Amino acid sequence: xxxxxxxxxxxxxxxxxxxxxxxxxxxxxxxxxxxxxxxxxxxxxxxxxxxxxxxxxxxxxxxxxxxxxxxxxxxxxxxxxxxxxxxxxxxxxxxxxxxxxxxxxxxxxxxxxxxxxxxxxxxxxxxxxxxxxxxxxxxxxxxxxxxxxxxxxxxxxxxxxxxxxxxxxxxxxxxxxxxxxxxxxxxxxxxxxxxxxxxxxxxxxxxxxxxxxxxxxxxxxxxxxxxxxxxxxxxxxxxxxxxxxxxxxxxxxxxxx
Numbered sequence: 001x002x003x004x005x006x007x008x009x010x011x012x013x014x015x016x017x018x019x020x021x022x023x024x025x026x027x028x029x030x031x032x033x034x035x036x037x038x039x040x041x042x043x044x045x046x047x048x049x050x051x052x053x054x055x056x057x058x059x060x061x062x063x064x065x066x067x068x069x070x071x072x073x074x075x076x077x078x079x080x081x082x083x084x085x086x087x088x089x090x091x092x093x094x095x096x097x098x099x100x101x102x103x104x105x106x107x108x109x110x111x112x113x114x115x116x117x118x119x120x121x122x123x124x125x126x127x128x129x130x131x132x133x134x135x136x137x138x139x140x141x142x143x144x145x146x147x148x149x150x151x152x153x154x155x156x157x158x159x160x161x162x163x164x165x166x167x168x169x170x171x172x173x174x175x176x177x178x179x180x181x182x183x184x185x186x187x188x189x190x191x192x193x194x195x196x197x198x199x200x201x202x203x204x205x206x207x208x209x210x211x212x213x214x215x216x217x218x219x220x221x222x223x224x225x226x227x228x229x230x231x232x233x234x235x236x237x238x239x240x241x242x243x244x245x246x247x248x249x250x251x252x253x254x255x256x257x
Contacts, residue, residue, distance in 0.1 A: 005196050008137030011149045012130045012192030016185030018153040019126075022160025023181025026174045035237070037162055042238045044155030045225045046245025048129075048217055051151040054253045056132055056214035057082070059143035063207030081208045085215025089128055093223070119166065119180060122159050123187045125224060128216030130191025135209035137192075138199020142207065147256040151249050156185055 025032075060081070064074045129152045136145035160181040167177035198209040226242075 004137045004140060005200070008134050008145070008192055008196045009189060011137060011145065012133045012189040013186075015133060015149050015153040015156060016126065016130070016188035017182060019156040019160035019163075019185030020178060020182030022157040022162075023164040023178035025157075025161050026164045026168060026178060032161065032165060037158060037165070039237055039241050040158035040161070041225055042241035043245035043248075044158050045221050046242040046247075047151045047155050047249040048221050048225075048245075049242070050246045050249035050253065051132075051148050052214045052217045052221070054250065055136060055143050055145070055148035055151070056210045056217070059139065060207040060210035060214060063139065063142045063210070064204075067204055067207070077208060078211050081211035082215035082218075085128070085212040085217075086219040088212075089124070089216045089219045090223070092124055092127070093219075119163050119184055121224070122163050123184045125159065125220050126185060126187035127191040128213060128220060130188035130193075131195040131198075131209075132191075132213035132217055133188065134192035134195020134197075135199050135206065135213050136195075138196050139206035139210055142210065144253060144256050147249075147253045150252060152188070160185065 061074070061078055064078055065071075068074045068077065133145065133149055133152060136143060136148045139145075163181040163184055164174070164177040167180055168174060172180070195209060195213060198212075199206045
């Protein structure tokens with residue numbers, strides 16, 4: 001266990017730290033337009049969509065096929081794990097207090113500024129992404145965890161930038177905002193530990209964990225990221241950006257096989 005556990009944990013830490021790169025971008029440009037941020041988020045969503053399919057769900061399906069005696073059992077277990085991942089993040093989304101710019105407040109009501117509620121929203125995204133890295137390293141024989149980690153790290157940059165901008169708008173200094181953005185990414189190692197522990201339970205848990213993580217990431221993309229960017233009426237740029245990110249991640253996954 002120690003080999004892949006160490007590799008998976010360090011990969012999640014590094015990917016999480018890249019969130020800080022986005023936060024520190026506020027030092028290089030005084031302001032970023034909503035259009036620019038939405039463009040980056042849509043590219044990131046495309047990257048994560050491809051990563052969910054080709055680095056998690058596809059190898060999960062292949063792993064289940066090799067371990068289970070029939071296609072019917074494979075379909076049932078795969079679908080159940082996928083639904084479980086989606087449902088788990090949906091439950092967190094419904095319970096934990098956070099806020100999005102377009103869809104507004106979610107979860108229980110507490111006395112926190114809108115900026116910090118937005119930080120919580122981004123942090124919620126990081127858990128399933130870290131989980132994905134953990135199970136991917138636990139199931140390294142099934143897929144390519146390095147390409148998944150790179151994809152997650154790339155999408156962390158615009159998310160870190162949005163966190164920093166929200167906090168700067170609330171009156172925090174650029175340094176404090178950038179540090180907070182970096183710390184928000186540290187939810188990924190927490191999720192990675194859970195994923196690594198799941199993968200260590202047994203051979204069947206590796207593909208099930210990958211399907212679970214794929215479902216969780218799909219929920220984040222479809223329910224959290226895309227509604228915020230498409231509601232901003234940037235459809236002409238959003239779709240090409242999404243496809244660009246998807247194609248780039250497909251190419252990366254193939255090149256690193």
